Amino acid sequence: MLEINSRYNPKEVEEKRLKLWDKMKPFHATAKKSPKGAFTIMIPPPNVTGVLHMGHALNNTLQDILTRYKRMKGFDALWMPGTDHAGIATQNVVEKQIAKDGLTRDSLGREKFMERLWEWKKQNGDTIINQLHKLGSSCDWDRTRFTMDDNYSEAVKEVFVELYKRGLIYQGNYIINWCTRCETALSDEEAEHKDNNGNLWHIKYLFKDNPEEFVVVATTRPETMLGDTAVAVNPADERYTHLVGKTLILPLVNREIKIIADDMVDREFGSGAVKVTPAHDPNDFATARRHNLEFINIMHPNGLLNKNAGAFDGLDRFEARKRIVQALKEKGLLLKIDSHAHAIRRCYRCDTVVEPYLSKQWFVKMKPLADKAHAAFKMGKPRIQPKRWEKVYENWLVDIRDWCISRQIWWGHRIPVWYDTEGNPFVAKNEEEAKAQAKAKHGKDVPLKQDPDVLDTWFSSWLWPFATLGWPKENGDLKYFYPTATLFTAPEIIFFWVARMVMAGIEFMGEVPFEDVVLHGTVRDAKGRKMSKSLGNAIDPLEIIEEYGADALRFSMILNSGQDIYISKDKFEIGRNFANKLWNASRLVMMNTSPENRKADWNALHVIDLDITSRWILSRYQVALTEVSKAIEQYRYSEGINILYDFFWSTYCDWYLEMIKGKFADPATQQVASLVLRGVLKMLHPFVPFVTEEIYSQFKDQEIILTTEPWPVVEDEWRDKEADMAVGALIDITTGIRNIRAQWNIKPQDEVDCSFFAPSEKGLALLKANADIIKKLVRLGTLSFEIKERSVKNAASGIAGEIRYFIPLGGLIDLDKEKIRLQELITQQEKTASSIDARLSNEGFVKKAPPDVIDKERARMDDLRAKNSDLKKALASLV
RNA sequence: GGACGGUUAGCUCAGUUGGUUAGAGCAGUUGAUUUACAUUCAACAGGUCGUAGGUUCGAGCCCUACACCGUCCACCA
Numbered sequence: 021m022l023e024i025n026s027r028y029n030p031k032e033v034e035e036k037r038l039k040l041w042d043k044m045k046p047f048h049a050t051a052k053k054s055p056k057g058a059f060t061i062m063i064p065p066p067n068v069t070g071v072l073h074m075g076h077a078l079n080n081t082l083q084d085i086l087t088r089y090k091r092m093k094g095f096d097a098l099w100m101p102g103t104d105h106a107g108i109a110t111q112n113v114v115e116k117q118i119a120k121d122g123l124t125r126d127s128l129g130r131e132k133f134m135e136r137l138w139e140w141k142k143q144n145g146d147t148i149i150n151q152l153h154k155l156g157s158s159c160d161w162d163r164t165r166f167t168m169d170d171n172y173s174e175a176v177k178e179v180f181v182e183l184y185k186r187g188l189i190y191q192g193n194y195i196i197n198w199c200t201r202c203e204t205a206l207s208d209e210e211a212e213h214k215d216n217n218g219n220l221w222h223i224k225y226l227f228k229d230n231p232e233e234f235v236v237v238a239t240t241r242p243e244t245m246l247g248d249t250a251v252a253v254n255p256a257d258e259r260y261t262h263l264v265g266k267t268l269i270l271p272l273v274n275r276e277i278k279i280i281a282d283d284m285v286d287r288e289f290g291s292g293a294v295k296v297t298p299a300h301d302p303n304d305f306a307t308a309r310r311h312n313l314e315f316i317n318i319m320h321p322n323g324l325l326n327k328n329a330g331a332f333d334g335l336d337r338f339e340a341r342k343r344i345v346q347a348l349k350e351k352g353l354l355l356k357i358d359s360h361a362h363a364i365r366r367c368y369r370c371d372t373v374v375e376p377y378l379s380k381q382w383f384v385k386m387k388p389l390a391d392k393a394h395a396a397f398k399m400g401k402p403r404i405q406p407k408r409w410e411k412v413y414e415n416w417l418v419d420i421r422d423w424c425i426s427r428q429i430w431w432g433h434r435i436p437v438w439y440d441t442e443g444n445p446f447v448a449k450n451e452e453e454a455k456a457q458a459k460a461k462h463g464k465d466v467p468l469k470q471d472p473d474v475l476d477t478w479f480s481s482w483l484w485p486f487a488t489l490g491w492p493k494e495n496g497d498l499k500y501f502y503p504t505a506t507l508f509t510a511p512e513i514i515f516f517w518v519a520r521m522v523m524a525g526i527e528f529m530g531e532v533p534f535e536d537v538v539l540h541g542t543v544r545d546a547k548g549r550k551m552s553k554s555l556g557n558a559i560d561p562l563e564i565i566e567e568y569g570a571d572a573l574r575f576s577m578i579l580n581s582g583q584d585i586y587i588s589k590d591k592f593e594i595g596r597n598f599a600n601k602l603w604n605a606s607r608l609v610m611m612n613t614s615p616e617n618r619k620a621d622w623n624a625l626h627v628i629d630l631d632i633t634s635r636w637i638l639s640r641y642q643v644a645l646t647e648v649s650k651a652i653e654q655y656r657y658s659e660g661i662n663i664l665y666d667f668f669w670s671t672y673c674d675w676y677l678e679m680i681k682g683k684f685a686d687p688a689t690q691q692v693a694s695l696v697l698r699g700v701l702k703m704l705h706p707f708v709p710f711v712t713e714e715i716y717s718q719f720k721d722q723e724i725i726l727t728t729e730p731w732p733v734v735e736d737e738w739r740d741k742e743a744d745m746a747v748g749a750l751i752d753i754t755t756g757i758r759n760i761r762a763q764w765n766i767k768p769q770d771e772v773d774c775s776f777f778a779p780s781e782k783g784l785a786l787l788k789a790n791a792d793i794i795k796k797l798v799r800l801g802t803l804s805f806e807i808k809e810r811s812v813k814n815a816a817s818g819i820a821g822e823i824r825y826f827i828p829l830g831g832l833i834d835l836d837k838e839k840i841r842l843q844e845l846i847t848q849q850e851k852t853a854s855s856i857d858a859r860l861s862n863e864g865f866v867k868k869a870p871p872d873v874i875d876k877e878r879a880r881m882d883d884l885r886a887k888n889s890d891l892k893k894a895l896a897s898l899v
Numbered sequence: 900g901g902a903c904g905g906u907u908a909g910c911u912c913a914g915u916u917g918g919u920u921a922g923a924g925c926a927g928u929u930g931a932u933u934u935a936c937a938u939u940c941a942a943c944a945g946g947u948c949g950u951a952g953g954u955u956c957g958a959g960c961c962c963u964a965c966a967c968c969g970u971c972c973a974c975c976a
Contacts, residue, residue: 026936195974213973220976239976252976286975294976302974363973376974408903412971415902419972511971542970579924583904584969586911594924597938604936611935662913662923674940850956 022610022718028603030569030596033714038153046725047091047158049098051500059095060504061087062485062534063152063159064517065167067106068144069113072151074543074551074577074587075510077561081574082508082540082657084157088706089652090505091158092731098501099158100488102165103145107477108202108210108369111431114140130430137431141166151562156570156709158727165488167480168433175487176480177436177449179528184447188385189425191445195302196424198377199367200323200337204428205381207476208421209516211365211374220360221345222291224353225251228267228276235260235268235279236355238290240362241300242348243341246273246329247316250296252307255281257292271353272344273330282307299378317378321428337375382426382435382473389523390420393532401532402507402522405655409511409539416515423520425476432474440466482520485533492528504534506655511539538655541584543577564592571708572596578707579665581658598665599711602704605673606715609693617690618719622735624691633683634692635743637676640667641696642738648703649734661707668700675747694719699732 041047051058061083066076083099091097114137115125125133149164165172183189197211198204221242224234237251248270253260264281284307285294298308299317308315318328325340327333332340348354365374394417397410404410426435438446438454444461446468448454458466483491489498503525509518518537525533544550551558564573572595580591610618627635644667651660676693683689698719705712705726713726 027938028936237976241976244976284975289975297976301976303976304974306974362975365974406904409971412903415972514971580911583912590925591911593938597936600938601936604939606935608935659913666923673936677935678940 022603022607022715026604026607028600028711030571030599030710031566034154034156034565034570034710037710037713038156040723040725041158042161044725045162046727047099047160048162049096049160049501051096051496054094054096056094057096058501059087059090059097060501061097061099061506061508062488062504063099063101064507064509064513065102065104065165065481065484066148067109068103068141068148068166069106069109071144071147072561074559074561076151077155077573078540078543078577078581078585079508079510080152080155080157081577082538083506084155084574084709085578085652085657085706086506086508086655088158088709088727089731091727092702092705092729094730096500097158098160098163100163100165101149101152101157101159101161102484102488103141103148103167104481105141105166105168105431105477107427107432107474108204108206108429109477110137110140111429112202112369114431125430133430141168154565154570155561156574158709163488167477167484171490171493172480172483172487173433174449175483175491176433176475178492179483179524180436180475180479181447181449182528183384188388189382189447190385191380191382193378193380194383194424195300195305195376195378196381197365197374198321198379199370199372200319200321200375201370201372202367202429203321205377205379205424205426206367206374207424207478210368212368213363214366215361216364217359217361218364220290220358221348222355222358223271223295223348224355225268225271225277225295226353228269231269235263235293236291237293237295238358239295240360241341242344243325243332243337244297244300244318245270245295245344246325246332246340247297247299247318248273248275248277248295249298249308249313249316250277250280250311251293252280252282252285252296253293254285254287255283257285257287259292271351272347280307280311280313282310301376305376305378315378319375319377321377323375381424382437384423384425384479386420386422386523389527390417390519392526393417393519393522396522396526396532402534402537404537404539406539409514409537413514413519416519423476425479426471426473427476428473430474432477433480435471435473435475437471438468439471440468445471478516478520481517482524483528485521485525486529502529502533503531506536506538507534508538508540510542514539536655541581543585543587545586545588559587559589564589568592568596569599569710571599571711575599575661575708578657578661595708598669599708601669601673602701602708602711602715605668605677606697606719608677609697610719612684613690613694614687615721617687618694619721620691620695622695625688625695627738629688630692631683631686631689632743632747633676633679634689635738635740636747637672637696638692638738639740639743640671641699642734642736644671645699645703645732646734649731652706657707664700664704664707668704672696672700702726702729702732 049058063083064079066072087097087099111125114133117140118124118128118133118136128136145166149161152159153161180189197206197208199206218240220238220240222236222238223242223245224236226234235251239245251268253264255261255264260279261281263279266279267276268279269275270277279293280296284303285292296304296307296313297316298304298313299315300319305315307313316328318325319337320326323337325332325335325337329335329340332343335343345354345357366372367374394414397414397417404413436447436449438448438451438458440446440458440462444458446454446457446461448457451468451470454468455465458468480487485504486498486502489495489501491498507518507521514537521533525531542550545559561573568576572592575595575598576592577585577587577595579594580587625638630638644663647663648660651657651663676696680689680693684693698716701712701716701719705716709727713724716726716729717724
């Protein structure tokens, strides 16, 4: 195939490799197979909300690169795949879906609705796994997990019950973030702040005993006044101190409320007097508790006002706002309206304005968990890259607030709590245990009802690193593969997920679940906008795979990955072209080498037999290998692939292959060309697994699973300074001659008659006539010419073919310019050295400066002087 | 309001402790073809490194201020 097709066909090859991988299962990890130990990566489980997008493609490519690399390095590499049920998100999607048929979750009923959800999960979960698969992900597919698998649910229950026993889970009536559309509680993280241009309404509250006098309160949410039970002022505010304890009449409602004094009031804001609505504002809630105020809930869970709203009963909260403002205006109680920009919280799933709402929910007490995580972090666990996120992470741990974990939805893990008729909760892993507890309490069997609510999605996700390995059951895998090595994820979920996984890991496994956290950027379109369905700028990874191939997708993605990644469809051409280049270079080598030479190993090579070109490419190869390995270890994949791209395309193809084109008869050349190419294929394999494995197999005349082949070993003895310099000089000169040709304006049509490269009498004469100029441009050594009678197909590369044997050393330098430059540099450095010298002999400085500074300065001075002596030699050699 | 990041060629980005002439890819221009590859090759052109100061023999890199863009956090009604 390689020899026949001059165009790489990704579709055909990728299908073939996938089939083979499915059959051979090379990605299956077994505990204790390798002496090197385990290397584990847990996939951030994609939500079953939808199918994979480009962000996932990036995230999973990063994971795959490292997993494949470590596997080749000899580790028992496990990459655990799976999906997340994504509670509210998925439920919302399915609700929208059934809404098309005029159905709601209530009309369908819990059981039927759950069936629809499971259908959706089955369909999307499969699609996601299939997409991951097509991307070339080397996941251990047999271990695929879902956050609502039966045994995973066991882990969730175990954790809930255990935390309850440890006093870290409690139930309470608090102001929480309430989404009136989803009709569920949200955690603080799920209620996102978004800027909003609202108004600040200034309302007059009249005194009961003197309706001529009033207090002005300012509010951004006038409708909540219906639930006011006090007006608060700062106790130190002279304007109001004499009024504290007086009674006001709440407008529109005509309820009597008192003026109270509380420190929470900011004297500078608004009028300095603030209405207190305990049931609809977290601040007011706290104030009310301090002052034993009444809590008046004015709203139904769906955002419509309830009978406590009196005349406004049944209105939507925003409609009520309008009407109330209108009513106040009519009564002359609205003093003024200021425009006021401030942030309001919105539901992270449906963007509905979140209502602070008083309700009974379950919470996790976070402080003890966060303190442990913080202590671990101070020990460097986990490390976070890029480093700047460390502070963000740490701040969150320090400023932790309790986590509201109950959700009034159906899709998720049912809260493992049962209530008796009096409402006493029994926390247990199953109903039997709960019944037993209830019996113990009441002395007889009593009817129990399970909590209708489910747990926050993240309450299951935070167990992912160990629940996927079978916890709470002890087994060899859990011990062997936990903790994991690296977590690749997006910065958005550092609090939602990363921090909480650390807490759960410490609490239940006694160890932080991963060593490194690598936070990568967001995939955006060419204009820098986030890719989203609603904007219509999303690129479907499957479409790219179909058109350009998965290798091209991966290659281009990584090549473009800086902080955020700006991607447009044409970016994938470079990946496709690269795969094709790889294919064709391999064809060239394939067609010019014998099977034996192709398979030759390092020990078949003897440096004495090798010409300078071979020694050079082997040397460059070693450098590339060292650098690429280092880049991968340091998570600098973009740099790694750049090194490979440059080495393979520029060095190997454009120079090396062109140089050896006439020399393929030499067995050593065949061996070197093959050896280096095979090494390149191995190094590229983590990045572009399909094409590399296909070519590698054809090279070896057998099916090779490249993923289980060993990573190339750095052989330092093949570093060859002499060859590097010699060929480096040759390349300089060749490039120089190309430049000269351009400068002299030698057109290709002229070359037919008088070219250097297809020599004729005329060409030879031209070359000789200009020998002095060329010589002048060459530093160190003499350029000699010998024009061979040889037709050269490609003039550009022909230059290299012709003169390479005759240039021992040197480079292209303008002699005069070079002299001046060197002289300047020497002068400058001598100046520095002298100034340091002076400083070092200054007694005051020596006394004051710490010893390491003095050592450093002295070393710097010596270094400069040494460098200068080298430079002087170089200058002398030019003259 | 707080914290952080970015600003380098038309575009997307490298530039690791300050050190020779700031680099790539794409796009552009000009050329090449009995070719492994036109998904190719070569050459050219394109930069006051956001602005203003400072430290230094020397600054894209260090310091200060400012501007613009972006991200995260945040119970001022």
